[in-house]
Amino acid sequence: MEINQRAPRRRNGFAPRQASSAGISPPRGRFSSLPRRTVQDIASSGGISVLVIDDEPDMRELISVSLPSAEFEVVLAEGGRAAVALLATRRFDVAVTDLKSPDSSGMETVAVLRQMDPDMEVIVATSYVSSETARACMKYGAYDYIRKPYEIEELRHVLLRAVEKRRLRSLVPLYEVSCALLSLRTRAEVLAHLGELALDLVPHQAFRLMLPDPDTGVLGICSSPDGLELPVEALRELGQRAIERQEPVSVTHAARDWPFSPVARLGAAMAYPLQVGTAPAGSLILLRGIAQPAFSVSELQRGSLFSAQLALALETARLNSEMDARVKDMLSSRGEMVKAEKLATAGKLAAGLTHELSNPLAFTKASLQALTGYSRNVKTLSATTRDVAHELASRGEPRLMELARRLLAVTGSEAQAAIQDSADAAEDAVDGIRRVEGLLSELRTLSGDCPVAPAESLDVTPLLSTWRDQGHLTRPIRVEAPNAVIAHVGRKELESSLTRLVSFLCDTPLERPGASQEAVVLRAEYDKNRPVIWLEDPLLVLSEERRSDIFDARIQEDSHGGRTMRLNLSLALAYQILRRMGADLAVLPAASGGSVFRLLLPVAPPPPGG
Template structure:
């Protein structure tokens, strides 16, 4: 997903920061600048509720006349404005390197750097700050020059305080309305992300759109615990997890933002010389904490301002909502998948039930005819062998008569061979082969009936016992047991409560299926791998086939009764019930059979068995 970035890309990060600062005390500006009576002198940690009621609009007054600076400091109500003064353009530019302001009021005629140059420099450092130009020599040319360089408006000296206050409020309102646009865009982008991974991927750039920072950390609660896990970040800063969790706890416990600076007594990042300020937001979903977002700025960058604190609080609320929405989406998708899996299991069970009903009828109808037919073909086979023996004796007798020097004996030998005919031996052999094929066909039908009887529930259930699964798998370890190499990985004994016969039959059917994988019988083909272990507290068997590649659709249909090529017995097609039976036998003993792609390639059959205590 592509997210449009709204940060002023042509400005250095420290110059693109928005207004003001939160610090232990509003620092006195550089040489030539002073903080007025409206500047805050409280502690380093300031909450939104503490900052908003009084002096929430920060104003920078730039004038080379001390009387004019002092007059404005006392004339603008301290309940509304925090006034900081500077004696010229250069002092204002230096001061803007340490903090930001909502509005600046600059004189037009000043030594060193005049008003037009000051407006241009201030707007370059902070494009979000509104600048009002004050002059006693107003003209259309100077007004246009100031507007061209980014001034919001101008006012004549001497000041009309009511008019100045009205102009400041209009400038602040314009600034705040303009700041809502990126907040709205970021909120829309944030709430459009559906998964937690998407939120974490785009969080850095979305936060940077609102509050420029050097680095950030997101701490989220571990499911089922009170521990906060720290999401990975690629900024390369090595920050103590304990320090991050402590700062997050302070924000979460107080349920309001916490700001600390490098000059604070409780500055937690003393070991990281590159950092100068940190701002922690509690993420709340209702009354439940959903984590903490920590923004970090480097040394030399402006400290975090009140307006940034306010925007960040709104963003933190949106972030908490986005994370909760992503969590709910994940739960919903998981439940949908569970429902789909349940539906597939029900469909599979219905199919097997239908096959079982058909099997019960077929078994009943075909068992007796097959028994008679099988007996008849056995008799035919025995008769063919007897005829073949008789024909052999006849040829031997004819040969013996032909050797006698007696015309009568020779004629008798000729008649014996003539009665049989030249194709007698071939016919007798064909009859023998036909009888053998018929018996083999009947045997295969009987096997099919046994499988159908098992699907119908007619086969006996193996008695449940405590079985060492590792020892059971060793039955397939010897050479020649299967037409494909098998490697059973050694393990300590692992026990499960299963029907030994049903488990062996199921494993055998799965292994038979895997032995038919294309290329499985080629020389040098990789071996099947059988592993045993535990998963979710239950004994588990993994059968790994590096050759078998199945699509998702084929994996979903793998345990349905179906027709497949039977290359092993030389037949073209046969009804494959082996995997369907394996699934049925395992299901009725409380085991789960599933198929997943291999870690690198191939396919893995996973059998989760009922648990029992270890030996």
């Protein structure tokens, strides 16, 4: 999935010039991972940290004493090299540097400071302010310039504006990351992009998302894509601490409460609580290596806002998942209702047809049964006639022999074949009428006009075994039911439904030569104490769409009948009959590559007094 709003990596607002090799230079290494002001630093200070660089002790002291301690924490450096050494150990919100310095020029200092910490704003102080000086300051990345000697109130306002600019600038990537995070719709998408989105705001070596178990509420690792082995109990302890305090918790390897003592490579960790409303929703833990700095106040703030958005994104993903499941259930229920309504309509039509056809069917059935009886009588009469003809022929009298010849001509092989064909046709017609009556009866049952037959506790394994020796099937049947499987079903309904399912599997056209010798497997067993019958065909490959509508009554082309159209009711009837007696039928892809019908049956009730 492509994220709609992608938060870019943090970039500097400009590309500062490299410092001259003759003057000061930044230490080697990646400056973006140098330490910012830690939570412990800000807790013991007045607020905004200011690095003052001036070679005049009086000027440094003036700023240190004059700026309100409730607003500013002032740290002094006597020159560019001293400032670089300080910035290698911690970070500052803003720096004030003199344009003239014994060990470097002010412009050079500005370039090095901005190179080491692009987030820090730099203000240049000079006794000789000119437009050329201002342009040079801006060229090297300075935020503003101020005249010396310092006007404290003016300096205070410039410092506050610089910090406000930095704060506003930091909101842009936060906004972009928030848009990207909230555009993710599912939990899997949130987890897939969580690491890179968090990295855009707070640099880290690894992260862990700790979410509570739905049943026990105990925090567990939900996402750990880096493969770093970390003690779960330590992560759980740190995350729980942040949740209980309802605020971020920052620890370093030098602290007494450092929970990752066995892991030598870790140097700092920050745990953010995740909360939805008043309910805790987990914790996001960011980790840094031993050579990396502790987390700064600005990172704490950005991470806190990100964690709030993360908690909201996870909750939104959960709600989306529930909504999708409900929509799927609604669509499935609607589909079931449509299927049931189709068959109910067909059942009501069948009920009317049964009423209209009952007398003609009964009359035709009686007539055919009578014809069958007549055929048997005619066949007996024909055999007797042939016996009489042979007896007459044995008398040797010409008149009797002629009569015998005429009787044998009437009862010859053609007459015998005609009598047998009439008997067979009558029996087939009676069998067809019985099948029509059975189909109409099942349809009437689906219409609701007829009650479902009472269920009984039944061992289904003998029903499956009867299919093993059926000679009229076009496919062999293998039954795997070594033990009794007891279900609470209607025998007649289960038998008719299994007949339809097995007939469907055996009669489905197969394209591979010799495939008809592949057996259809019938298996009965218990699945989590629920009786279940599996009907597996390794050759029946169905698409997902075909599996979803296989039990739907539909008009389809019958290629076996000369490409005619017919109404497919077999599986639809089996499905609805089984549903009405509390069973559940589904078709699934099989491990063999084919398809399997899974029939979950109602559990037999315990015996009285059991």
